[in-house]
Amino acid sequence: MRIGCPKEVKVHEYRVGLTPESVRELVSHGHEVWIESEAGKGIGAGDADYEAAGGHIADAATIFAQCDMVVKVKEPQPHERAMLRDGQLLYTYLHLAPDPQQTAELIASGVTAFAYETVTGPGGSLPLLRPMSQVAGRMAIQAGATALEKEHGGRGVLLGGVPGVMPGKVAVIGGGTVGFNAAQMAVGLGADTTILDRDPDVLERLGIHFESRARTRFSNTANLADSVCEADLVIGAVLVPGAAAPKLVTREMLGCMKPGAVLVDVAIDQGGCFETSHPTTHQDPTFVVNGIVHYCVANMPGAVARTSTYALNNVTLPHALRIADAFDQPGGWKDALRNDPHLAAGLNIHAGHVTYPAVADELGYDLLPLAEILA
Structure with missing residues (x-):
């Protein structure tokens, strides 16, 4: 051939x-x-x-x-x-x-x-997507932390905080490969981290892994809105294999968020899981809607x-x-x-x-x- x-x-x-x-x-x-x-x-x-x-x-x-x-x-x-x-x-x-x-x-x-x-693997896994999801999940926290800097339009929050100052709050929507890797990075930096998912088995697995280092919440409408409104950084890590991502964070929700908070939409390849998302590039990675910084680069792993x-x-x-x-x-x-x-x-x-x-x-x-x- x-x-x-x-x-x-x-x-x-x-x-x-x-x-x-x-x-x-x-x-x-x-x-x-x-x-x-x-x-x-x-x-x-x-x-x-x-x-x-x-x-x-x-x-x-x-x-x-x-x-x-x-x-x-x-x-x-x-x-x-x-x-x-x-x-x-x-x-x-x-x-x-x-x-x-x-x-x-x-x-x-x-x-x-x-x-x-x-392309699938045993148990319905997605082995050809997994390594890039691992990279994107880890990069999402790096990108979000940079976007939170005042110079880049963010709130001026250091995710890990310092002695005497509270750490930043991170909400990770989706507990799959992207979400797990994002949470690992957020926890490693010392951020106050919450992971939302609808699958009780996923929540149990995450709870066992992270113990007290991160919280888990069932992703219903009320819990999702509450976590998004409190967060300094929200990671969209939702995947429906082969289909468009559901719009879980609405434009209306932006109104309750802190000015300069950051949304990182890792699901942008599949249309994005934030209503206000649109694809961006590494050349011009962010835009602002209603005072909220959006990072929606469609090929995040290309940077590494x-x-x-x-x-x-x-x-x-x-x-x-x-x-x-x-x-x-x-x-x-x-x-x-x-x-x-x-x-x-x-x-x-x-x-x-x-x-x-x-x-x-x-x-x-x-x-x-x-x-x-x-x-």
Whole structure:
């Protein structure tokens, strides 16, 4: 199989779909790998490193025109979508539910698109999303602490406080991977931390882990409003796999918050869990609504590109190998899905149709069932 990895072009996105080590692994399986020149610059990997691993350096147009599968990190940008073609495979983060334009253009292209964020693991876990959720959760506290500084429009609160001065209050909405990692960082800084979730099992697990270092609250409307109003920093860490995030913090709630308090919406990739959120970039990360600072960067892990890229490749490479190794076999890439239902859950678009139920429901498309594709 000929596999291509273009340079990421989203604003301030420094990650890369394949490391030189991943290229070496793919080449050792007999595959041909093409890398766009300087694609690895953001992680300290030069073209010579990729060539030493057995890769070939090419431009983006050649990669999109001639490679059987394109491996990326972020969703293809409009000019990249225009280069995708019928029958080509795309393997990357997509987050289609809140992005009708991207969905329509991928459908029109005829591409077969696998989304990292919907590939499953045992027990319904999301192993390809997990490492980036870990990074984003930890970064959320760093970003929130910076935004709280007066220079950046915040209240001027130090999360950990100092002797004789109370620490800042942090509310983490959602106790999954993002929320857990955010809470770990907040607790580590000495912040007064509350975690909200609707799952009693999650709350019990968090309570056992953090003991008295953080509080847990059931996330009903009253508790959510109370925690948000008291907080100096609110982390939105809600995830509905493959679907748009629910709007849990309303515009009305901002009225009870302290001026200069900060909202960090880690769910912004899926449309955001704050009513007043809209995507921002590392270049211009915050905006203010009703006196409340919003941080809504849609590719937070891109700021720590080397850590993020290697963590991502650890989990994406095995599935890339399964697809590539099956490609030239009689059953083709579909055999990889027949043999691995977890990978099959990653299929979102195929030959002009939506194949992931949550995306079809959210955007109003007819669903092409996986069983029909693999029949």
